[in-house]
Amino acid sequence: MTKTEQKKLIRALNGEVLTRPPFWFMRQAGRYLPEYRKIRATAKNFLNFCYTPDLAIEVTLQPLRRLHTDAAIMFSDILVIPDALGQKVAFKEGEGPVLEPIRNVGQLAALSTDGLHDHLRPVYEILSRLSLEIPATTALIGFAGAPWTLAIYMVEGRGGTECGTARLWDYQDPEGFKKLMDLLEEAVSMYLIQQVAAGAEVLQLFDSWSGVLSENQFRRLVIEPNRRIVERVRSVYPKIPIIGFPRNAGSKYLDFITETAMNGISIDHSVGLKWARDYLQPHACVQGNLDNHVLMAGGDALDSAVIDILTCLSNGPFIFNLGHGILPPTPPENVERVAELINNWTGS
Numbered sequence: 001m002t003k004t005e006q007k008k009l010i011r012a013l014n015g016e017v018l019t020r021p022p023f024w025f026m027r028q029a030g031r032y033l034p035e036y037r038k039i040r041a042t043a044k045n046f047l048n049f050c051y052t053p054d055l056a057i058e059v060t061l062q063p064l065r066r067l068h069t070d071a072a073i074m075f076s077d078i079l080v081i082p083d084a085l086g087q088k089v090a091f092k093e094g095e096g097p098v099l100e101p102i103r104n105v106g107q108l109a110a111l112s113t114d115g116l117h118d119h120l121r122p123v124y125e126i127l128s129r130l131s132l133e134i135p136a137t138t139a140l141i142g143f144a145g146a147p148w149t150l151a152i153y154m155v156e157g158r159g160g161t162e163c164g165t166a167r168l169w170d171y172q173d174p175e176g177f178k179k180l181m182d183l184l185e186e187a188v189s190m191y192l193i194q195q196v197a198a199g200a201e202v203l204q205l206f207d208s209w210s211g212v213l214s215e216n217q218f219r220r221l222v223i224e225p226n227r228r229i230v231e232r233v234r235s236v237y238p239k240i241p242i243i244g245f246p247r248n249a250g251s252k253y254l255d256f257i258t259e260t261a262m263n264g265i266s267i268d269h270s271v272g273l274k275w276a277r278d279y280l281q282p283h284a285c286v287q288g289n290l291d292n293h294v295l296m297a298g299g300d301a302l303d304s305a306v307i308d309i310l311t312c313l314s315n316g317p318f319i320f321n322l323g324h325g326i327l328p329p330t331p332p333e334n335v336e337r338v339a340e341l342i343n344n345w346t347g348s
């Protein structure tokens with residue numbers, strides 16, 4: 001067996017149905033783990049932490065030791081891209097990311113992909129070292145934010161509930177807004193291609209803010225850029241498995257997966273299991289979708305939610321995951337319990 005053939009995550013993404021499905025957790029490295037908080041306290045600020053290979057590698061490995069997940073996701077953040085393009089990005093304690101907002105085409109002149117690879121060299125080092133350090137059965141996931149979600153942070157200056165400024169900019173000045181989207185498409189494509197060169201075996205594109213869009217904007221700002229990024233990455237690496245995550249896209253998940261031709265589709269917790277099985281699974285490997293709040297709650301509610309997901313989705317290509325990242329107050333024992341339930345699963 002080759003190295004790749006041993007990895008359940010990659011087998012599932014290539015369409016195989018596995019009796020015990022592969023699993024990993026979004027934000028599996030993070031503040032819910034005491035060992036993460038300890039290392040995080042030694043770093044000057046969050047971006048610095050992400051750009052320090054020794055620290056980022058250590059926290060990537062922490063959840064593997066505890067949970068024996070089928071994937072290691074490199075420790076980083078989607079906002080390294082605006083940072084690498086030249087925008088001011090800061091992570092404020094208790095507030096999350098804060099950026100100096102870009103509101104018109106004139107301000108785009110300050111951004112450029114020229115120094116992108118130089119700036120992101122630590123990320124590539126993290127991947128190449130991890131690819132040598134992780135167990136032979138663990139798949140290494142690289143990732144990026146998709147252009148619309150990056151644009152939200154860049155234009156709003158933070159994550160927004162309505163994303164009104166960016167949506168309005170697109171409706172009022174579609175050509176200007178497209179210049180920002182095209183720049184991001186270029187940057188994300190370059191970044192993902194280099195991640196594969198450095199050792200990433202699977203890629204995930206996070207479009208966390210796609211749920212706020214009308215059908216028309218969803219097509220232009222989510223489906224089209226995601227589709228073109230997949231095309232560009234596959235023109236260099238035709239076989240690289242790619243997972244999309246148009247969070248909260250509802251019924252638009254179906255258009256997303258048929259039109260982008262990704263290998264995997266990550267679904268949030270609001271997606272109905274039977275609908276995902278009947279409509280999405282015929283097109284791609286489904287990944288998801290445990291509610292991160294039931295994970296925090298634990299107990300019987302957690303056990304039955306996990307079993308419901310396994311029962312409905314594990315007869316097709318499937319990766320067990322959450323609908324969104326692990327929340328900081330989550331007891332690590334609850335996450336360990338989920339791993340135990342999946343490991344004991346022998347099929348429905």
Ligand code: CP3
Nearest residue numbers: 026027028029030073074075076077078096097206208325
């Ligand atoms: O374990 C993993 O999943 C890998 C690491 C990872 C992080 N961020 C680490 C992180 C990944 C894949 C991300 C992606 C990310 N970052 C997304 C897309 C997925 C999603 O959550 O919707 C988004 C929108 C961001 C932007 C971002 N980064 C926000 C909104 C925040 C603040 C919220 C929070 O949880 O604090 C961050 C900070 C961040 N990124 C933390 C971690 C572990 C916490 C910061 C800290 O430890 O001080």
